[in-house]
Amino acid sequence: MEPFIVAGVRLGVARAGIKYPDRRDLVVIEVAAGTQAAAVFTQNAFCAAPVIVARAHLAVTAPRYLVINTGNANAGTGVQGLTDAEATCRALAKQTGCRSEEVLPFSTGVIGEPLPVERLVAGLPAALASLQAEGWTEAAHGIMTTDTWPKWASQRLMLNGREVTVTGIAKGAGMICPNMATMLAFVATDAAVDQALLQHILNAAVADSFNAITVDGDTSTNDALVLLATGQSGATVPTQGEDYACFSAAVRAVCIELAQAIIRDGEGATKFITVQVEGGRDSAECRQVAYTIAHSPLVKTAFFAADPNWGRILAAVGRAGLTDLDLERVSIHLDEICIVCTGGRAPDYTEAQGQQVMARPDITIRVELGRGAATARIWTTDFSFDYVRINAEYRT
Amino acid sequence: MEPFIVAGVRLGVARAGIKYPDRRDLVVIEVAAGTQAAAVFTQNAFCAAPVIVARAHLAVTAPRYLVINTGNANAGTGVQGLTDAEATCRALAKQTGCRSEEVLPFSTGVIGEPLPVERLVAGLPAALASLQAEGWTEAAHGIMTTDTWPKWASQRLMLNGREVTVTGIAKGAGMICPNMATMLAFVATDAAVDQALLQHILNAAVADSFNAITVDGDTSTNDALVLLATGQSGATVPTQGEDYACFSAAVRAVCIELAQAIIRDGEGATKFITVQVEGGRDSAECRQVAYTIAHSPLVKTAFFAADPNWGRILAAVGRAGLTDLDLERVSIHLDEICIVCTGGRAPDYTEAQGQQVMARPDITIRVELGRGAATARIWTTDFSFDYVRINAEYRT
Numbered sequence: 001m002e003p004f005i006v007a008g009v010r011l012g013v014a015r016a017g018i019k020y021p022d023r024r025d026l027v028v029i030e031v032a033a034g035t036q037a038a039a040v041f042t043q044n045a046f047c048a049a050p051v052i053v054a055r056a057h058l059a060v061t062a063p064r065y066l067v068i069n070t071g072n073a074n075a076g077t078g079v080q081g082l083t084d085a086e087a088t089c090r091a092l093a094k095q096t097g098c099r100s101e102e103v104l105p106f107s108t109g110v111i112g113e114p115l116p117v118e119r120l121v122a123g124l125p126a127a128l129a130s131l132q133a134e135g136w137t138e139a140a141h142g143i144m145t146t147d148t149w150p151k152w153a154s155q156r157l158m159l160n161g162r163e164v165t166v167t168g169i170a171k172g173a174g175m176i177c178p179n180m181a182t183m184l185a186f187v188a189t190d191a192a193v194d195q196a197l198l199q200h201i202l203n204a205a206v207a208d209s210f211n212a213i214t215v216d217g218d219t220s221t222n223d224a225l226v227l228l229a230t231g232q233s234g235a236t237v238p239t240q241g242e243d244y245a246c247f248s249a250a251v252r253a254v255c256i257e258l259a260q261a262i263i264r265d266g267e268g269a270t271k272f273i274t275v276q277v278e279g280g281r282d283s284a285e286c287r288q289v290a291y292t293i294a295h296s297p298l299v300k301t302a303f304f305a306a307d308p309n310w311g312r313i314l315a316a317v318g319r320a321g322l323t324d325l326d327l328e329r330v331s332i333h334l335d336e337i338c339i340v341c342t343g344g345r346a347p348d349y350t351e352a353q354g355q356q357v358m359a360r361p362d363i364t365i366r367v368e369l370g371r372g373a374a375t376a377r378i379w380t381t382d383f384s385f386d387y388v389r390i391n392a393e394y395r396t
Numbered sequence: 397m398e399p400f401i402v403a404g405v406r407l408g409v410a411r412a413g414i415k416y417p418d419r420r421d422l423v424v425i426e427v428a429a430g431t432q433a434a435a436v437f438t439q440n441a442f443c444a445a446p447v448i449v450a451r452a453h454l455a456v457t458a459p460r461y462l463v464i465n466t467g468n469a470n471a472g473t474g475v476q477g478l479t480d481a482e483a484t485c486r487a488l489a490k491q492t493g494c495r496s497e498e499v500l501p502f503s504t505g506v507i508g509e510p511l512p513v514e515r516l517v518a519g520l521p522a523a524l525a526s527l528q529a530e531g532w533t534e535a536a537h538g539i540m541t542t543d544t545w546p547k548w549a550s551q552r553l554m555l556n557g558r559e560v561t562v563t564g565i566a567k568g569a570g571m572i573c574p575n576m577a578t579m580l581a582f583v584a585t586d587a588a589v590d591q592a593l594l595q596h597i598l599n600a601a602v603a604d605s606f607n608a609i610t611v612d613g614d615t616s617t618n619d620a621l622v623l624l625a626t627g628q629s630g631a632t633v634p635t636q637g638e639d640y641a642c643f644s645a646a647v648r649a650v651c652i653e654l655a656q657a658i659i660r661d662g663e664g665a666t667k668f669i670t671v672q673v674e675g676g677r678d679s680a681e682c683r684q685v686a687y688t689i690a691h692s693p694l695v696k697t698a699f700f701a702a703d704p705n706w707g708r709i710l711a712a713v714g715r716a717g718l719t720d721l722d723l724e725r726v727s728i729h730l731d732e733i734c735i736v737c738t739g740g741r742a743p744d745y746t747e748a749q750g751q752q753v754m755a756r757p758d759i760t761i762r763v764e765l766g767r768g769a770a771t772a773r774i775w776t777t778d779f780s781f782d783y784v785r786i787n788a789e790y791r792t
Contacts, residue, residue, distance in 0.1 A: 075707065075711070315442060388697050
């Protein structure tokens with residue numbers, strides 16, 4: 001399904017030759033005056049120059065333009081990287097008549113190479129010339145790197161009798177273990193939302209979506225997620241009540257759909273794996289167990305092989321670092337099949353059952369810890385030959 | 397070099413058909429009366445039945461026999477697993493005339509399948525019949541699973557004018573991220589060492605050897621390392637002074653050689669990578685950074701590709717969770733080449749230099765944190781097609 005347009009948002013794409021010739025690698029997003037913005041960024045200490053600049057600009061004023069390049073992350077580039085990101089903003093500001101602080105820069109691609117800022121700036125007029133409200137799918141293409149398909153999601157709801165839209169795009173397939181946000185995602189709505197409320201809604205949505213996915217445990221230097229509210233629908237989101245709940249749910253649904261799309265397109269992924277941990281003392285320990293399973297190369301290769309080698313899941317639960325774990329109370333299910341209970345193989349479990357489940361493209365690992373009421377749910381992929389191939393060949 | 401024999405130790409091997417026919421899969425180690433033993437075991441909460449039984453037996457008395465099977469880990473096997481491990485000890489005790497508590501059982505192989513205890517017990521007479529002081533290399537073969545070569549190490553030193561030997565064997569190639577010990581390792585000396593001192597020396601040696609290696613971050617359920625001191629050389633190790641230091645250094649050297657052999661034989665490994673982190677506030681944070689680098693699938697695949705994609709190392713340092721990391725003070729070297737300083741690419745660094753280093757089979761990543769005097773050093777491998785192949789095919 002094509003994404004719904006969002007009143008007050010236009011998107012344009014250009015081929016700037018950042019890394020490869022003739023590839024859509026430069027995206028500009030324009031938002032109407034009065035738009036509110038909320039954002040979350042990577043917590044990697046080596047965050048990229050555009051992340052630093054975007055954070056600084058957001059602290060000063062709401063944005064009018066977002067500029068995104070692929071092919072170069074402008075990370076690990078020191079002072080020159082900051083200069084280049086600022087130069088990008090200045091160039092776009094000059095061409096559009098806004099202030100430099102009203103431009104937010106985003107970059108994704110290889111780390112540690114100087115941003116080819118001249119080629120980027122030279123591509124801006126073409127991107128601006130192609131700005132259109134229907135530009136969402138083109139923009140979704142324009143932010144792809146190792147992604148194999150463009151990712152968007154769209155929701156419509158009624159607020160105070162007015163139709164409101166929430167539409168987003170995202171990119172990312174590797175170096176995915178977001179900590180506050182994923183690689184790059186941009187979500188916009190035509191609802192009017194107070195900035196503080198917008199940030200609150202975004203933070204809540206991220207916890208259950210982008211902060212609940214992992215491909216390889218590698219948190220990127222460039223993660224950024226921006227939520228833009230243009231207010232052009234005429235409907236305002238209240239701070240509580242049913243309309244607040246409906247709008248938050250729509251933002252959350254778009255974020256989950258985008259986050260899951262990143263996992264389904266995970267580098268080399270052949271399986272979509274949900275890890276559900278229940279019965280923990282708190283959600284932190286549930287997440288700890290879930291991520292230990294999701295990051296285990298042995299668990300991931302077993303899923304690639306469609307081999308019900310459940311001992312590897314059990315071993316991952318055991319090394320997750322939970323104190324006083326009572327093995328007698330732990331159980332593990334693969335979809336509807338109980339494979340482990342009371343510290344060992346479930347009496348009724350048969351290898352044939354395990355093989356049947358492992359053959360499925362979507363599988364849920366459910367771990368019951370039996371020591372509380374907390375839960376956590378994350379999504380991940382298997383680990384295939386193609387993951388190694390893609391990441392061994394990425395630069396060459 | 398063949399390992400030196402250790403007075404008071406004999407080793408025997410049999411083909412018991414635990415998992416495969418006609419494979420050396422059962423090892424018995426006999427130690428002289430009066431031998432002291434120290435051991436460290438996995439901290440995986442789902443520790444295997446033989447680990448539980450060996451711990452319990454060691455708490456009661458010093459061992460006379462160790463029995464090790466491959467092909468089956470006897471882990472995730474619940475109460476039946478404990479019964480089977482005890483039955484193994486009883487059978488060996490009966491055939492040798494010792495007490496059941498004087499036997500320590502060890503298992504390695506697939507998790508979650510019942511131990512074929514009848515086949516194991518049926519193989520014991522052949523193992524006992526082959527006991528010999530020169531049995532170290534045969535025993536090193538007998539404990540292999542996915543290892544591609546047998547691993548031993550041997551040191552000789554003089555204590556009080558008497559020659560003392562320290563010899564050890566180990567196995568392990570995958571599910572390697574020991575936490576107190578590695579998969580399986582057995583080290584013996586003919587020095588006389590008080591049990592508490594022996595444990596102290598072992599703990600110190602393990603910290604710098606088996607607890608400093610990782611293949612895939614997956615801590616096994618069956619890790620065990622035993623250090624045996626027969627006293628048959630007539631030399632006694634004192635609790636301090638030069639002889640203490642020399643003996644401890646010999647144990648440490650054997651442990652490091654065995655641990656490094658496990659990494660060099662890591663599943664699918666094409667590179668031996670030393671990760672050296674310096675200038676930390678404490679060794680814990682240095683280890684945290686070192687393991688974040690060593691476990692990063694992106695760093696590991698870049699090394700497999702011999703691609704100096706150092707941005708991935710920088711990103712791993714950045715996500716390691718150190719608070720207040722001052723990027724201006726961080727530098728990263730690959731062997732003698734400085735690749736990162738003051739938060740970005742080193743000014744003199746060239747891609748050609750990086751490629752030259754990455755082509756080497758042994759590479760040191762050195763990270764300077766610039767915020768203290770603590771250090772840590774660990775060893776790891778790259779991540780290759782063969783790692784995926786080996787672990788996708790392991791059970792089939």
